[in-house]
Amino acid sequence: MNHLGSKSLETNRLVLRKDTDGDKELLWEYMFSDKEAAKACNWINFENKEEFLNLKYEIPDNIYNWTIWLKNKNIPVGGISIHHQEDDYYHAEVGYSINPKYWRLGYASEALEIVLDFLINKVGYERISGECRIDNIASKKVMEKCNMKLEGIKRKAYYKNGVFYDNYLFSKIKEDYK
Numbered sequence: 001m002n003h004l005g006s007k008s009l010e011t012n013r014l015v016l017r018k019d020t021d022g023d024k025e026l027l028w029e030y031m032f033s034d035k036e037a038a039k040a041c042n043w044i045n046f047e048n049k050e051e052f053l054n055l056k057y058e059i060p061d062n063i064y065n066w067t068i069w070l071k072n073k074n075i076p077v078g079g080i081s082i083h084h085q086e087d088d089y090y091h092a093e094v095g096y097s098i099n100p101k102y103w104r105l106g107y108a109s110e111a112l113e114i115v116l117d118f119l120i121n122k123v124g125y126e127r128i129s130g131e132c133r134i135d136n137i138a139s140k141k142v143m144e145k146c147n148m149k150l151e152g153i154k155r156k157a158y159y160k161n162g163v164f165y166d167n168y169l170f171s172k173i174k175e176d177y178k
């Protein structure tokens with residue numbers, strides 16, 4: 001494995017990069033002060049701006065966490081990260097979210113595609129997986145659009161507010177690029 005950290009990645013319309021202290025005002029304005037977005041995307045619910053501004057970023061090279069920015073407008077619209085990693089097994093699980101104001105524009109698919117390529121072909125993971133609740137049609141489509149393969153359904157894999165949900169399990173492996 002060749003850990004590179006959350007290097008900046010660029011697509012046609014997006015720049016993915018790790019947060020810096022200089023980004024905080026824009027992150028607050030476009031993402032974290034937006035209660036509806038934070039709720040839809042399960043972002044950390046900050047009490048107030050001060051709490052957010054006081055947060056210290058110290059992200060080591062084996063942690064992968066990008067904010068997704070619109071390239072031409074310099075607006076942050078979402079995030080994508082490794083949620084869970086098992087480096088001994090060359091496996092990691094990714095997750096992503098986009099502010100609802102920017103849904104259905106293809107941004108999640110565009111971001112996931114370049115992150116999968118980076119993690120498998122540059123960092124050296126053999127397998128990247130992703131999961132979503134079976135009622136999360138949008139997230140399922142995002143993984144399908146990135147040519148991840150459906151491996152099956154994990155029963156009762158997600159629990160929220162007293163209810164269990166089944167999850168789809170998708171993956172992409174190094175051989176899928178050949």
Ligand SMILES: CC(C)(COP(=O)(O)OP(=O)(O)OC[C@H]1O[C@@H](n2cnc3c(N)ncnc32)[C@H](O)[C@@H]1OP(=O)(O)O)[C@@H](O)C(=O)NCCC(=O)NCCS
Binds near residue numbers: 040041104132
């Ligand atoms: C899942 C999520 C990231 C998708 O973001 P997005 O940028 O809107 O996704 P895309 O625009 O790349 O859409 C991918 C496909 O899903 C479709 N899609 C998007 N939202 C949809 C919805 N609500 N219902 C049905 N299809 C939907 C798009 O039309 C597109 O398909 P198409 O190319 O055939 O038109 C976004 O809905 C989100 O942040 N949801 C909340 C957090 C979440 O669920 N994250 C995933 C956790 S597993």
